[in-house]
Amino acid sequence: MRSSTASRRYLYTGGILLSIVLAFFILGLFWTPYGINETDAASKFLAPCAEHIFGTDNLGRDVFSRCLVAARYTLLVSFTGVAYALVIGTLAGLIAGYNGGIIDKIIMIFSNGIMCFPGILLALVAVAVFGPSLFNVIWALGLVFAPTFARVYRTSTIELLGRDYILQAKLMGIHPLRIMFVHILPNLMSQVLPAVIIGLANMTLFESGMSYLGLGVQPPAASYGKMLSDAQSYMVSAPWLIIFPTLMRVCYILGLYFISEWVRTSVKGGSK
Amino acid sequence: MSYKGHILEVKNLCLSLCNADGAPVRILNDLTFSVRSGEILGLIGDSGSGKTMTALAISGLLSDFAQADSGEIIFEGEDLVKKSPRERRRLLGEKIGVIFQDPSSALDPLQTVESNLSEIISLRSKNKEEGRERILRMLKTVGFENPEQIAKRYPHRLSGGQRQRVLIAGAALMNPSLLIADEPTSSLDTVTSMSIMQLLHEMCQEMGISILFISHNLNAVRNFCDRVMVMKEGAIIDSDTSWDIMGQPKSAFTAELLLKSKLDPKALGISRGVAQEDAPVVLSAEGISACYKNTFFKKAHTTPVISGISLEVKEGESVGLIGSSGCGKTTLVKTILGLIKPESGTITKSGKIAAVFQDPVSSLNPAHTVRWHLTEALEASGRKMSEDERKNYFLKILEDVGLSGKHLTRFPHQMSGGQRQKAAIAMCLVQEPSVIIADEPFSALDASSQASIIKLLSDINTKNGTTMLIVSHNLRVIKAMCSKVIVMDKGKIVEAGDTDTVLNDPKSDTTAALLKARMYEA
Known part of the structure; x- marks a missing residue:
């Protein structure tokens, strides 16, 4: 492990940014100062003050409470979506890379096919067909992200296939599935980790985009994308409605990028 | 000449390398030697004795983790240690040429031989035609009969020996006065090695280049070098003309090294x-x-x-x-x-047929321990054993191949090449082929x-x-x-x-x- 000052700086910056989001998430699980859908006609458009530190929106709902709860959905969608993509991508990539030939061709044509379309469009189509819900958003985004992981796994698998220890395993007559998952898979972790982190960040952006369009997390649940889309008419008169949800997302995504940068520079990428 | 016939003098050079925790570890210890003009000086020793570090220190290619603690490297009358990195870079290629061990990774695969080589010239002369002439002449010198064709080829279309020739051509392109060859033949087969060695010898004689030849191939050293130095733990422990060193080694270490390298069947009991x-x-x-x-x-x-x-x-x-x-x-x-x-x-x-492969780096799975490898081989052979039986069996096998129980929990990267190869053989034995x-x-x-x-x-x-x-x-x-x-x-x-x-x-x-x-x- 080689960790220079510069890469440690990445770790610290990313860590601080992410822990802000994490603190919001944990706090939001147990306590919010106000109910997230509690409206108060008397205190509409309050600028940040002592009672409402992030201010209130057009219905008098507390923005801080909504930010606390929205962190939950951002983390949920990004983590489950990436996990979903990772499982599909791993299976497809390993099988394609290990078997080669016609199986590889079919899987890769299919995954390249998915990659040809803009990801958000595919996800939108899926949600439009199956109806907008959190679950649909997750699997649709997972499917869109899977080819990225499949590619990473496939290339690295092909590279490892020529290694003597894999030849040795084949000679010993070990079952191909065992070779794939026990012999090859652990050696791919160093390539996959950065892909996972970047995937988390991209997934969040996609989710916000979809919520903004009204196809993601559905009301009454709060999500950053939804909060932005609700606030756009009041952008000039009540800028805090835009600023705080945006800041939260910036913290999360920037934090992830910094951490992935740290992984890239300090953890020895690839197997020698 | 001001440097009295010595083109390079290394005086009391001490060099440390930072380990994982940042603590310095002494690699070169009071290293003192000199290279005379026009000679081939051999440098031999076990792996890890500091041979390559010496080459890197002279050429100025040390990584940031290495630092010269004290000493002087005097090249043509000037102390290289005191020079700035910029000045040292200038020397490289022009006065000092370096050839590395692995010819497969030393050429840019996306460029032809000619553009690979012209990179070296372009830094020093702007005249393209002259540069091209020079490259073709040099390719001919290193033994290519059709330099025009070779110049147009990409590295992947050359064999290992041909690539090494191209690299030698590159190193000698600017007529350096010192050539450092770090194991130039160890990744080549014997027939090719021989021709590369002959080429270096000719270049030394015809172009008057001094060569520092690092190798653990003692026979090559005996046949090609004028003088030989033996290195152990970062210091020169023996140095003489190659004939004397090989004939009557002065130190016990040299004698042992010679004996081992001969792979004498009788001494080994084969x-x-x-x-x-x-x-x-x-x-x-x-x-x-x-x-x-x-x-x-x-x-x-x-x-x-x-x-x-x-x-x-x-x-x-x-x-x-x-x-x-x-x-x-x-x-x-x-x-x-x-x-x-x-x-x-x-x-x-x-x-059953089992196999042992060449490359000790990839013979074991880097993600798993030796115990895992042995267990995998045992299970693949279809035999069942209780936990205790298995442990004793593994210990016995490891002992047979010359390892011990402590290696069971080691990962491949924690073992030397020889140990890894032994573990791979242990894996073969477990399968009872x-x-x-x-x-x-x-x-x-x-x-x-x-x-x-x-x-x-x-x-x-x-x-x-x-x-x-x-x-x-x-x-x-x-x-x-x-x-x-x-x-x-x-x-x-x-x-x-x-x-x-x-x-x-x-x-x-x-x-x-x-x-x-x-x-x-x-």
């Missing part, structure tokens, strides 16, 4: 595995040919890599397979092992590890009675270990039979060429 008269045939191949398949859209190659190969191996015997690189030895081995499907012919095997096929099992190791692996394989053959098929460049080892030998050339068997008969009275040109190159092998 004997040949001979099959009994009525021993059954355990492995036979009948007219097999094989080729590498091409891609989905392209038809397969029509020219096979190996063709019409027939061989027979009897139980308990040890057979050597030799031939220059690219003759199809590895393809044959892979076909026999079943990793490549033969185009035609049949392979009959009785019992009837035949072990070893593809160059020791060529990537240093002299002491080589000796122990050879001894180990020979013991497995003679004591356990396991049949061996050994692929090697090293004729001396083959001669010591094998009762039969098969010589291959261009995918065909050109000669086969009793080791003594074939090697003492070669019938084919291939065998004769291999025997001729022998004097330069380690």
